[in-house]
Amino acid sequence: MMQSSRSIKRQSAWHMLASEFGESTLNEKGSGEFDPSFVITKLGSKVNRVIVAGLLERLEPRDTANGSVLYQGQIRDPSGVHYFSVGDYASDSMRELTLQLSPKVEGGEPILLLMVAKTRLFQTEEGAIYTSLRPEEACEIDSNRYATWLTKTCQDTLERMKIFTDSLDIEPTIEALTKGNVASHMVEGLVSSRNHYGEIDLEHYNLNIMQALDIAEGKIEAASVPPQQQIVSVSEDDGGDNPDGSDELGDILLDIIKKLDQGEGVDFETLITNASARGFSRSVAEEKIESLSDEGSIHEPAFGWFRIVS
Numbered sequence: 001m002m003q004s005s006r007s008i009k010r011q012s013a014w015h016m017l018a019s020e021f022g023e024s025t026l027n028e029k030g031s032g033e034f035d036p037s038f039v040i041t042k043l044g045s046k047v048n049r050v051i052v053a054g055l056l057e058r059l060e061p062r063d064t065a066n067g068s069v070l071y072q073g074q075i076r077d078p079s080g081v082h083y084f085s086v087g088d089y090a091s092d093s094m095r096e097l098t099l100q101l102s103p104k105v106e107g108g109e110p111i112l113l114l115m116v117a118k119t120r121l122f123q124t125e126e127g128a129i130y131t132s133l134r135p136e137e138a139c140e141i142d143s144n145r146y147a148t149w150l151t152k153t154c155q156d157t158l159e160r161m162k163i164f165t166d167s168l169d170i171e172p173t174i175e176a177l178t179k180g181n182v183a184s185h186m187v188e189g190l191v192s193s194r195n196h197y198g199e200i201d202l203e204h205y206n207l208n209i210m211q212a213l214d215i216a217e218g219k220i221e222a223a224s225v226p227p228q229q230q231i232v233s234v235s236e237d238d239g240g241d242n243p244d245g246s247d248e249l250g251d252i253l254l255d256i257i258k259k260l261d262q263g264e265g266v267d268f269e270t271l272i273t274n275a276s277a278r279g280f281s282r283s284v285a286e287e288k289i290e291s292l293s294d295e296g297s298i299h300e301p302a303f304g305w306f307r308i309v310s
Contacts, residue, residue: 011048015153019079019208025129026196027121039119042200043160046189052082053149056111059102071098079208084133114141150216154209249288265305
């Protein structure tokens with residue numbers, strides 16, 4: 001009885017890009033009934049709550065087995081997609097906002113959304129691991145506020161990357177990291193992360209940050225307009241000479257491969273995700289990858305992995 005009435009400390013919310021959160025495959029929960037659960041990212045972030053933002057791409061109602069309605073949605077930022085769900089457990093204000101936003105999304109209206117949410121990680125019977133969010137509160141924002149969020153989130157991500165890199169010369173134990181003056185809020189997460197994920201590549205995080213800062217500095221259309229509308233606007237600007245923006249997309253894809261290739265190539269989904277962050281639809285990006293392969297600019301040393309032809 002005393003345990004159920006005790007005061008539960010509210011966990012701080014971390015500003016986080018979709019790429020860092022979405023790659024997580026580790027969570028931790030205390031043994032107590034009321035202990036919070038955490039998702040551990042590759043950078044060593046130990047997060048119970050996050051602040052995310054981006055273009056609201058999808059918000060669909062689904063009937064559940066108990067007769068209630070669960071809304072499933074996704075928010076895209078320059079690095080990828082956050083998946084979230086809003087059900088009967090959500091606050092009244094969150095459910096009301098969801099009902100207001102659903103017809104707007106269905107009608108194709110571009111919506112920038114800022115969200116504070118609880119983190120979740122679950123594993124299917126087949127062994128696949130997924131991350132998702134349970135929104136606590138959210139609101140529509142304008143491009144200026146989105147740019148502010150992007151800048152703050154990039155700064156925080158860069159700080160975590162530096163702390164992670166600096167910690168690599170220290171044994172991954174709480175005692176060693178604490179003695180090594182590693183930031184206290186990162187110690188527990190770094191111990192778990194380094195023992196679970198092993199060696200990781202940070203280069204794609206750098207690319208994500210560059211893309212996000214590009215948008216924050218004024219190229220907001222790439223994150224606030226649905227991809228298909230962006231392709232149409234490119235076509236109009238080109239006057240028909242480059243009807244799908246393929247020349248620009250080709251340069252983008254080649255640049256991504258050049259920056260991320262560590263010797264084995266760059267996988268297909270990474271190329272698609274980064275092209276989407278630049279405003280190109282999946283189908284257009286897929287066609288351009290095939291075109292680059294046909295013309296001999298890139299090759300496929302292994303299925304689904306691409307390298308620039310020397």
